[in-house]
Amino acid sequence: MSEPLRVALAGLGTVGGGVIRLLDANRELIARRAGREIEIVAVSARDRGKDRGVDLSRFAWVDDTTALAKQPGAEVVVELIGGSDGPALTLARSTLAAGRHFVTANKAMIAHHGLELAQAAEAAGVALKFEAAVAGGIPVIKGLREGAAANEIARVYGILNGTCNFILSKMESEGRDFAEVLAEAQALGFAESDPSFDIDGVDAAHKLSILAAVAFGTQPAFDDVAISGIRHLLGADIAEAAALGYRVRLLGLAEAGTDGLFQRVHPHLVPIDHPLANVTGSLNAVVAEGNFVGRLLFQGAGAGDGPTASAVVADLIDIARGEFGPPFAMPVASLSAAPKADSGERRGRAYLRFTVADRVGVLAEIAAAMRDAGVSIESLIQRGAISDGSVLVAIVTHESPERSIAQALEKLRGSQSLVGQPMWMHILD
Amino acid sequence: MSEPLRVALAGLGTVGGGVIRLLDANRELIARRAGREIEIVAVSARDRGKDRGVDLSRFAWVDDTTALAKQPGAEVVVELIGGSDGPALTLARSTLAAGRHFVTANKAMIAHHGLELAQAAEAAGVALKFEAAVAGGIPVIKGLREGAAANEIARVYGILNGTCNFILSKMESEGRDFAEVLAEAQALGFAESDPSFDIDGVDAAHKLSILAAVAFGTQPAFDDVAISGIRHLLGADIAEAAALGYRVRLLGLAEAGTDGLFQRVHPHLVPIDHPLANVTGSLNAVVAEGNFVGRLLFQGAGAGDGPTASAVVADLIDIARGEFGPPFAMPVASLSAAPKADSGERRGRAYLRFTVADRVGVLAEIAAAMRDAGVSIESLIQRGAISDGSVLVAIVTHESPERSIAQALEKLRGSQSLVGQPMWMHILD
Numbered sequence: 001m002s003e004p005l006r007v008a009l010a011g012l013g014t015v016g017g018g019v020i021r022l023l024d025a026n027r028e029l030i031a032r033r034a035g036r037e038i039e040i041v042a043v044s045a046r047d048r049g050k051d052r053g054v055d056l057s058r059f060a061w062v063d064d065t066t067a068l069a070k071q072p073g074a075e076v077v078v079e080l081i082g083g084s085d086g087p088a089l090t091l092a093r094s095t096l097a098a099g100r101h102f103v104t105a106n107k108a109m110i111a112h113h114g115l116e117l118a119q120a121a122e123a124a125g126v127a128l129k130f131e132a133a134v135a136g137g138i139p140v141i142k143g144l145r146e147g148a149a150a151n152e153i154a155r156v157y158g159i160l161n162g163t164c165n166f167i168l169s170k171m172e173s174e175g176r177d178f179a180e181v182l183a184e185a186q187a188l189g190f191a192e193s194d195p196s197f198d199i200d201g202v203d204a205a206h207k208l209s210i211l212a213a214v215a216f217g218t219q220p221a222f223d224d225v226a227i228s229g230i231r232h233l234l235g236a237d238i239a240e241a242a243a244l245g246y247r248v249r250l251l252g253l254a255e256a257g258t259d260g261l262f263q264r265v266h267p268h269l270v271p272i273d274h275p276l277a278n279v280t281g282s283l284n285a286v287v288a289e290g291n292f293v294g295r296l297l298f299q300g301a302g303a304g305d306g307p308t309a310s311a312v313v314a315d316l317i318d319i320a321r322g323e324f325g326p327p328f329a330m331p332v333a334s335l336s337a338a339p340k341a342d343s344g345e346r347r348g349r350a351y352l353r354f355t356v357a358d359r360v361g362v363l364a365e366i367a368a369a370m371r372d373a374g375v376s377i378e379s380l381i382q383r384g385a386i387s388d389g390s391v392l393v394a395i396v397t398h399e400s401p402e403r404s405i406a407q408a409l410e411k412l413r414g415s416q417s418l419v420g421q422p423m424w425m426h427i428l429d
Numbered sequence: 430m431s432e433p434l435r436v437a438l439a440g441l442g443t444v445g446g447g448v449i450r451l452l453d454a455n456r457e458l459i460a461r462r463a464g465r466e467i468e469i470v471a472v473s474a475r476d477r478g479k480d481r482g483v484d485l486s487r488f489a490w491v492d493d494t495t496a497l498a499k500q501p502g503a504e505v506v507v508e509l510i511g512g513s514d515g516p517a518l519t520l521a522r523s524t525l526a527a528g529r530h531f532v533t534a535n536k537a538m539i540a541h542h543g544l545e546l547a548q549a550a551e552a553a554g555v556a557l558k559f560e561a562a563v564a565g566g567i568p569v570i571k572g573l574r575e576g577a578a579a580n581e582i583a584r585v586y587g588i589l590n591g592t593c594n595f596i597l598s599k600m601e602s603e604g605r606d607f608a609e610v611l612a613e614a615q616a617l618g619f620a621e622s623d624p625s626f627d628i629d630g631v632d633a634a635h636k637l638s639i640l641a642a643v644a645f646g647t648q649p650a651f652d653d654v655a656i657s658g659i660r661h662l663l664g665a666d667i668a669e670a671a672a673l674g675y676r677v678r679l680l681g682l683a684e685a686g687t688d689g690l691f692q693r694v695h696p697h698l699v700p701i702d703h704p705l706a707n708v709t710g711s712l713n714a715v716v717a718e719g720n721f722v723g724r725l726l727f728q729g730a731g732a733g734d735g736p737t738a739s740a741v742v743a744d745l746i747d748i749a750r751g752e753f754g755p756p757f758a759m760p761v762a763s764l765s766a767a768p769k770a771d772s773g774e775r776r777g778r779a780y781l782r783f784t785v786a787d788r789v790g791v792l793a794e795i796a797a798a799m800r801d802a803g804v805s806i807e808s809l810i811q812r813g814a815i816s817d818g819s820v821l822v823a824i825v826t827h828e829s830p831e832r833s834i835a836q837a838l839e840k841l842r843g844s845q846s847l848v849g850q851p852m853w854m855h856i857l858d
Contacts, residue, residue: 022721026581032646032763033578035754131576137722139576146575146752147560147568149462150742152455217461275728278707285726292451293566293739297714297728299704310722313579323575323752325464334461 004037005320008068009059010091011080012045012052015105015132018305019078019312020054030313034320038313042071069094076101076127076319078312084108096120096128101324103315105132105308111206111222114213115335118327127324129315134207135160135284137307138300139314144214144288145329151290153215157253157428158286159279160207160265162302163191163198164230164250168238169280172247177235190282200229201250201265208252212263213328215288216256217335220328224340225252225263233267237353237423240381240394241269244351247277251428260339262346269351269427275299276428344403349378349427352405354393354412355419362417366393373408375400390419396427433466434749437497438488439520440509441474441481444534444561447734448507448741449483459742463749467742471500498523505530505556505748507741513537525549525557530753532744534561534737540635540651543642544764547756556753558744563636564589564713566736567729568743573643573717574758580719582644586682586857587715588708589636589694591731592620592627593659593679597667598709601676606664619711629658630679630694637681641692642757644717645685646764649757653769654681654692662696666782666852669810669823670698673780676706680857689768691775698780698856704728705857773832778807778856781834783822783841784848791846795822802837804829819848825856 009016023030023038031037042060044067062068065087068077077095079102081088088109095102096117104110110117110130121128131141135158144156159165163185170181182199185191197203209222230250241248246269254263270277275297279285284302289295301307318324328335356362363382370377376398383392397405409422438445452459452467460466471489473496491497494516497506506524508531510517517538524531525546533539539546539559550557560570564587573585588594592614599610611628614620626632638651659679670677675698683692699706704726708714713731718724730736747753757764785791792811799806805827812821826834838851 018721022579025720026579029581029646030579032759035760137719138725139572142571142576143568146747147571147743148739149746150451150455150459150739152458217458273707275704275707278702278704290566290739291454292447292735292742294730294733294736296567297726298572299726299728301723304723306721307723310577310579310719313721314576317578318575321754323754325750325752330461331464 002036004039005034005076005316006039006041006074007076007078007316008042008071008074009040009078009080010044010065010068011082012043013080014305015308015312016045016080017052017054018309019080022309022313030317034317036320038316038320041074042068044068066090066094069098069100074100076103076316079104079106082106084112089113092117093120096124096126099124099126101127101319103129103312105130105312107133107203107206107210111209111220114210114220114327115332119332121327122332127319128327129318129324130210130327131315132308132311134210135286136300136302136304137310138284138286138298138302139311140211140286140298141214143296143298144211148288148290148293148296149329151293153256154289154291155253155255156211156215156286156288157251159249159276159284160204160252160302161198161250162282162284163195164204165279166190166282167199168230168248168250171235172238172242175235175239178231178233199231201227204250204252204265208254208263208265211286212254212261213335215254216261216338217330218261218338219335221261221263221338221340224261225265226343228266230267232421232423236383236392240353241351244396245272246270246427247272248425249276257341259345260341262341262343264343267425269425271428274428344401344406346402347399348402348429349399350397350405351425351427352395352397353423355390356393356417357419358389358391363393365415365417366412369408369411372411373404375404375408431465433468434463434505434745435468435470435503436505436507436745437471437500437503438469438507438509439473439494439497440511441472442509443734444737444741445474445509446481446483447738448509451738451742459746463746465749467745467749470503471497473497495519495523498527498529503529505532505745508533508535511535513541518542521546522549525553525555528553528555530556530748532558532741534559534741536562536632536635536639540638540649543639543649543756544761548761550756551761556748557756558747558753559639559756560744561737561740563639564715565729565731565733566739567713567715567727567731568740569640569715569727570643572725572727573640577717577719577722577725578758580722582685583718583720584682584684585640585644585715585717586680588678588705588713589633589681589731590627590679591711591713592624593633594708595619595711597659597677597679600662600664601667601671604664604668607660607662628660630656633679633681633694637683637692637694640715641683641690642764644683645690645767646759647690647767648764650690650692650767650769653690654694655772657695659696661850661852665812665821669782670780673825674701675699675856676701677854678705686770688774689770691770691772693772696854698854700857703857773830773835775831776828777831777858778828779826779834780854780856781824781826782852784819785822785846786848787818787820792822794844794846795841798837798840801840802833804833804837
């Protein structure tokens with residue numbers, strides 16, 4: 001058997017601890033599969049004294065995390081610090097510049113700096129791998145980069161944020177409102193104390209921009225992702241969706257069209273018989289539609305120390321086997337800079353929910369705005385007083401250009417009849 | 430860009446035609462992803478004159494299929510002939526002996542001769558790849574070999590035969606019996622004119638034995654798979670299962686235990702909220718349970734020219750990239766020869782259905798047999814006369830050793846009360 005693959009590990013939070021535990025527990029099996037042992041030789045984290053439940057005394061401790069890039073004997077650096085910039089980025093740059101492999105779970109950094117880092121890795125002839133950055137333990141980067149590599153991908157979409165899916169599932173099964181379920185998720189540790197990256201869709205957008213680059217052979221373009229989260233969803237929206245035969249899911253969706261690449265994170269109505277409608281709790285799932293393979297689905301745990309460590313170590317095994325190639329499935333020079341596609345040109349059915357004052361003429365005003373914008377209504381439900389005495393109007397449109405729906409909502413902006421912002425969800429076809 | 434990867438293609442049925450069409454349609458994209466073009470240089474099939482809807486004049490035609498192994502200029506042979514032995518096996522042996530890569534969709538050959546061929550590939554330092562042999566377009570070999578490589582797999586199971594799943598879905602949605610739906614599936618081309626390999630579970634067993642080898646690091650052991658098909662299922666079984674909250678699926682399941690490797694293809698009751706319960710029509714899906722990643726699900730089209738071609742070309746792209754390793758995820762010398770685990774030791778809940786004569790004492794006889802074998806009954810339903818005046822008795826047992834259930838059925842063997850064989854299905858936990 002060859003020499004072990006020697007690893008320097010930066011970051012000893014839950015995932016870092018998971019990687020150490022995994023390499024301990026499955027050491028022999030991994031050596032059989034990888035053809036060589038994988039061995040951590042040095043670690044670094046902010047607080048040396050903290051008890052992490054794993055024996056760190058066998059590893060060299062390095063105070064200055066960024067110095068791991070030049071740790072003697074290490075061929076790979078694993079970065080589990082997080083943050084798009086700061087020490088993580090410094091470490092990535094210096095590791096690749098030193099001609100060593102780099103493995104990370106850092107979606108924000110890859111979304112923002114992936115292209116630069118891929119260039120550096122290519123120049124140095126080393127690996128840059130980030131399976132754990134998207135959908136946790138699910139091997140979806142590999143699934144697109146390799147498994148579906150023969151296909152032109154028409155679109156890729158999925159449930160990319162477990163916190164949001166946990167909250168939506170709970171709202172659905174218990175008929176409760178967003179704020180209440182969020183508070184419970186926070187108490188249980190399923191949501192951060194500052195949950196905005198999750199619930200406002202930014203985390204899912206980071207992941208989507210990485211997926212899209214791999215799927216479409218385009219440069220990662222996080223800034224082109226249109227982002228909405230789930231903060232303004234009502235329990236009533238989920239109930240209306242259910243009555244119509246749908247479940248509400250926060251989807252990241254990227255689609256290649258003639259006018260460019262369309263990327264969006266947005267709550268969607270998913271038909272009850274679609275596999276994503278049955279993805280509940282904190283699971284993640286990704287669908288890729290290829291021109292020969294058809295619809296592929298990958299599903300599993302999108303977060304947590306075990307699943308994320310599984311993806312990190314899968315990347316290490318690829319490196320140990322010498323089976324790695326360009327990070328985004330093709331050389332950086334081959335990645336195209338796709339223009340951002342205009343959402344207004346997109347056609348689809350939509351769910352629109354208005355919370356309105358309970359008085360004469362409100363429904364006429366909404367209906368007129370829809371008519372004037374040329375949006376045809378497939379169904380409309382008005383429900384009597386919700387909590388504060390206002391009334392809920394839920395509309396499903398026929399297929400319309402999104403531009404027309406935006407126009408209808410624009411006409412209603414500032415109307416005295418509306419209580420709060422309308423909710424607009426897309427219906428997945 | 431490097432030289433093209435030059436391919437000799439044996440077999441021009443639907444999948445062979447699909448590979449040619451795919452390489453034509455996605456040529457440029459594949460070259461960007463693989464770093465080089467993939468080019469067919471020679472083809473061979475039984476009937477040169479047959480119109481296959483693709484232009485073959487640009488390829489060298491080789492009459493003797495097995496001569497493709499030495500086709501000048503070809504680095505890879507793709508085998509799409511089928512059959513566990515005969516020309517496919519001859520071609521595989523001679524290609525690997527000639528030091529060339531070999532890609533196949535031939536599950537029967539890999540199930541029976543995979544170990545020998547892997548040894549030959551290893552000795553020659555070339556690739557032996559068979560993604561298309563299991564679950565068609567779904568990259569599940571890759572998912573296990575690489576994506577889940579960091580995990581000890583506890584069990585792997587799934588829907589591995591699209592014909593059976595199509596029939597079961599139809600029986601379920603239309604409340605019809607097996608023979609009628611099979612005839613319709615044959616008329617539609619979803620089932621072969623001799624469907625026994627599919628409906629009796631042999632095809633699924635071929636695939637399961639390959640999956641198990643990759644998942645557990647064991648030598649493929651097709652002969653150790655216990656096989657039952659769906660031929661004796663009644664529409665009434667599916668209706669009873671539905672009433673109990675289950676759907677019937679033909680599952681291939683392999684599980685590593687202390688006493689060896691357990692492999693079985695058998696109809697199962699799958700809880701309605703399990704992802705496999707929602708896999709309908711001719712789709713395939715595979716679940717792998719890893720000790721760190723948890724439960725991973727891969728789902729997609731398990732057959733058809735497009736999906737199968739997608740998997741074949743994914744293998745070619747791996748070869749073009751130089752990213753291939755041992756066929757069964759580790760060197761042949763590292764594969765263990767796991768003993769066949771004894772099903773009698775397994776514990777689980779079971780569904781037992783008896784078709785019985787409508788007379789006094791039958792129920793007492795069945796109940797006594799169960800009691801004497803120590804099998805405890807969770808629920809029992811007796812339904813009045815089915816078609817031929819006989820009566821249906823469906824039992825769900827509490828968790829019991831399979832040995833006890835077998836004993837109970839043995840006691841009832843030859844009983845004058847029973848009309849035909851009892852149906853025994855396992856309940857997936």
